[in-house]
Amino acid sequence: MNRKLCMALLCLIISAFSRAQNVYFPQINSTDSVAVAKQIQVLANEVINQYQTNDDKKAYLDNLFKLQIIAGKYTDALNSIAALRQIAKTDGTQYPALLYAQYELFCRAELAKQTKGIPFKQAFYNLAGDFFRTLDDKSAVSLSFSFTSRSGISDLKSDFKSGLVKQQQKDSLDIKDAIELCKAYNLMHVLEDIEPLSKTIQKADDNRRYIIQDSVFIKAKNGVVLSAVVVRKRGIDIPQPAVMLFFIYSNLERSLYEAKNAAARGYVGIVADTRGKRLSPGPIEPYEHENEDVNTVIDWIAAQPWSNGKVGMYGGSYSGFSQWAATKHMNKALKTIVPYVAAIPGQGVPMENNIFLNVNYQWAFYVTNNKYTDDAVNNDNQRWSNLRNNWYNSGAAFNKVDSIDGTPNPWQQKWLKHPAFDKYWQAMVPYKTDFAKINIPVLTFEGYYDDGQISGMQYVLDHYKYNPKANHYLIIGPYDHFGTQQGGTAVLRDYHLDPVAPMHTRDITFEWFDYILKGGRKPAILKDKINYEVMGANVWQHAPSLDKMYNNTLKLYLTNIKADSNYLMVDKKPVKPASLYQEVNLADRTTSNNDYYPDPIIKKQLNRSNGLFFISKPFDKPIQVNGIFTGELKAIINKKDMDIGVVLYEVMPNGDYFELSYYLGRASYAKDASVRHLLHPGVKETIPFTRTRMVSRRLSKGSRLLVVLNIDKNPFAQVNYGTGKDVSEETIKDAGGPLKIWWGNDSFINVPVMR
Known part of the structure; x- marks a missing residue:
């Protein structure tokens, strides 16, 4: 041919x-x-x-x-x-x-x-x-x-x-x-x-199966009136335990579904709206009254003829926060809580480690614009993307964001007046010794890639810290904020989960209620207090405490020894003190620093235009990273403050980067989130960090750990110009000369591992 x-x-x-x-x-x-x-x-x-x-x-x-x-x-x-x-x-x-x-x-x-x-x-x-x-x-x-x-x-x-x-x-x-x-x-x-x-x-x-009351009013002693949906199974004449969801995202269809779901499983189902929502008169005031209002509803439930005096609560995010708010003043009728991805106002939202974030800027409009939710506003992604970029490029103060948007945001302005985790925020949830009084069983659900994981895990850590005998169980796996509440999906941000990872959050929740409120069997997944899926190993493992998840800690120092495009990260403290220099022009709007967000989770390459990269030697055998990585940074800077990003990756044998965890925080609050301690220019400072994301993953032989150390400067959060003033009031005019940092080679990270 x-x-x-x-x-x-x-x-x-x-x-x-x-x-x-x-x-x-x-x-x-x-x-x-x-x-x-x-x-x-x-x-x-x-x-x-x-x-x-x-x-x-x-x-x-x-x-x-x-x-x-x-x-x-x-x-x-x-x-x-x-x-x-x-x-x-x-x-x-x-x-x-x-x-x-x-x-x-x-x-x-x-x-x-x-x-x-x-x-x-x-x-x-x-x-x-x-x-x-x-x-x-x-x-x-x-x-x-x-x-x-x-x-x-x-x-x-x-x-x-x-x-x-x-x-x-x-x-x-x-x-x-x-x-x-x-x-x-x-x-x-x-x-x-x-x-x-x-x-x-x-x-x-539904009417054949249930007695449905969708317009229940609950009046508090202080005159506040809340609204609720109550669903009971027909034909039940003896008092029953009740299960409640406390809900700010008012939606009658969703409320009926949740209450029917509880009734279908043998409980009286209640969904109560937060103050000012749905049928509740008066203003909507997020976060500020839940510790009173949730207990008002619990008292009302316990007094009803259909109640046997036992109440359990469940729910995610804001509803998770509301459960912990209720425990601020323990109610004898509240027998258990099941928070999913629970928020902590002032620590996870609207700021993270004292840095106010732009990602939830629209949330206040979403929940306060009307008695239900303003979905059109919340879903206007183009508006919020433009707002972030316009604000960043303008160099305006962070407290002028709503002026750039053109719509006043009074809640944002109120929250900005509390940059520390002060008494305003502390009054909303249990704080320090309040946790010692929480003796009811708790089941927490969390996800490695939940944006607000540091909130959900802070409740766990504080409960165990102040109440060592806490009857508190944790289920955590490779899920994001919404996936945790559902039980995960087969694929998360292009990462294919292990086959055993997806679960059924709602089924486990009600198995737990049966166990606590009815004397049933403990959910099978709860083989110990801490229950976690090991990514890459396709197994669930179980430990009696967070500390027992690992049997060793890798202490790795961030050196100034060059290794190709990285610096070496070693397990022995360098004998000779040295430093690495980094310079960041905070007034430059043509660039952004700190590409920390894990989307996708596995990356082919990283942005190396800024930041410092530290790599470990390859592991000679498989090893599990299990828990929360922490660290201590030593630095001399020419300003009074800075916002820091630390990202932890696994560099797989094929060269891909698997993001494990990250930290984002303000240096001046690193030692105490409730009190600001400014840095001293020209003086070597110690900056500890602990509130990172918990993770569990099996690293294969030949994998290495990579740390990216950077300064946070991008459209997604405040820009800290380092003057020492309230960061929300600083503008690009406060940038002055570049931020200059000398990172000490005695800086280190601690990575918990199971060998």
């Missing part, structure tokens, strides 16, 4: 392959719903013909059945759903037999319409009604959100239309884009048909 013929055949093969990866999709009027439906059906059929299975059969079937529904192949879709359920039985999915029940009923109603001539609405109503009557309470609650849209049909239509308009810029789509467009249409199409019917069916089913 000659060369020209070979080339011609190759071109034909490439052309055919290229066509096979795309499907024809002509331009259509996005407002013509009939034309759109016809063309989407054609598109779905073409995609089905080309769509090939891959290694992820679950993802393939998940896409396939949705394409089959659009194509009108309802029997095929039912078969695909059945295959998905078989896979779900082996991968830890909750209620696998109920997976995609809404789509199954939709298909069966369409088939009844085709084969028996029964109108779709009638068929679906009858099928869904019969289906819900066969379910037990827990199964029915688990499907609460499956049959309705979270944000509303109009939003689903808007999302699909946006996707359609975007794709209309060309006359063909690749398979991936075509599938996403079809899935958006499928979700809109199915829920548009079933949501109104489903709401009617589910309401009738």
Whole structure:
């Protein structure tokens, strides 16, 4: 075969392959719903013909059945759903037999319409009604959100239309884009048909199962009125223990779900709104009254005829904080708390180690703009991104951020007046010896990559510190803030979790309530006080205390000895004192310092335009990093203060960087978060740091540890110009000359390890 013929055949093969990866999709009027439906059906059929299975059969079937529904192949879709359920039985999915029940009923109603001539609405109503009557309470609650849209049909239509308009810029789509467009249409199409019917069916089913009170008012002795939702199981005549969620993100649908979930598991379910939210009159004042208001609700619960006097609490983030706030003044009816990723006002939000962050700037608007939540404001990511960058580039004082935004933020201004963890913040949660009085059992859930982990872990540390006999359990693994509250996901920021890592937070929570409030069995995962998943080892391990997680501590000194693009990190203190020089122009807005955020968790390369990099020697055998790394920095600077970042990585044998933990903190508060101690220019200072992220990971042979030491200067937090004034009042004019630092080679980190 000659060369020209070979080339011609190759071109034909490439052309055919290229066509096979795309499907024809002509331009259509996005407002013509009939034309759109016809063309989407054609598109779905073409995609089905080309769509090939891959290694992820679950993802393939998940896409396939949705394409089959659009194509009108309802029997095929039912078969695909059945295959998905078989896979779900082996991968830890909750209620696998109920997976995609809404789509199954939709298909069966369409088939009844085709084969028996029964109108779709009638068929679906009858099928869904019969289906819900066969379910037990827990199964029915688990499907609460499956049959309705979270944000509303109009939003689903808007999302699909946006996707359609975007794709209309060309006359063909690749398979991936075509599938996403079809899935958006499928979700809109199915829920548009079933949501109104489903709401009617589910309401009738709920009333059959429960006594529901969604407008309960609770009046405190001081005259404050709070609102709540209360759900009880019908047919129960004896007093029951109660489980409560205290909630600032008021949403009646969510509140009913949470309360029904508790009732379905054998408790009286209560969701109480924070002061000023939902039906509660008066102003909304975040953080400031929870230690009073939560106890008001607990007292009210204990006095009800349906209560046996035992109350448990659970919930994440703000709801986690509210549980600890309640323990500020222990209530005899509160028998246990289960906080997930609990916040500490003044230590985790709105500042971290005394540095105010921009990431939650919009939060005050989100929760105080109305009686529920201002989702439109909170989700306006472009506005908040622009605000951060505009403020940073302007060099304005941090307390002028709301002026740049154009909307006053009175809560931000109030919080900025308390840069120390002072009495204002201390009054909100247990502080120091308050923890000694907390003798109820506690179960904490946390995540290695929870942004606010330093808050959740501070409660754990302080509880054990001031009450050595604390009956406190911890479950922690590779989850972020929202993932911890759900039990994790298969993939987090491009990191594929170990198969054993995902869990079911809610199931464990109620197993715990059964154990504490009903004398049931302890949750199986709680084999000891500290329960943690070891990343890279695919195992859960257990220890009686945080200190028993490790049997050795690597003390590594940050030297001035150059090693390629890094400096060496060694286990022996250098004999000869020396230093490394770093200079940061705080007035320079063309650069940012301190790239510390773990997203993605595994990085191919790091930003080396600034900061100092220290690397250890390779490990000669596998080793586990287990716990919270700490350190002590020695530095001479030419100013009175600085904000420091320390990031800890594993450098894997293939050269990738796996982020383990990080520290962000203000030097002047390093020794005491409640009192500022300014640094002395020209004098060698000792700056300890402890409030870093807990982590557990198995490092392989050949891996090394890398520390990145830097000064925090970026759009995501205050810029500390080092004058010694209130940092919120400093401007770029206060920058003066560059910040000059001489880092001593007697600086070190402590890394807890299990050999």
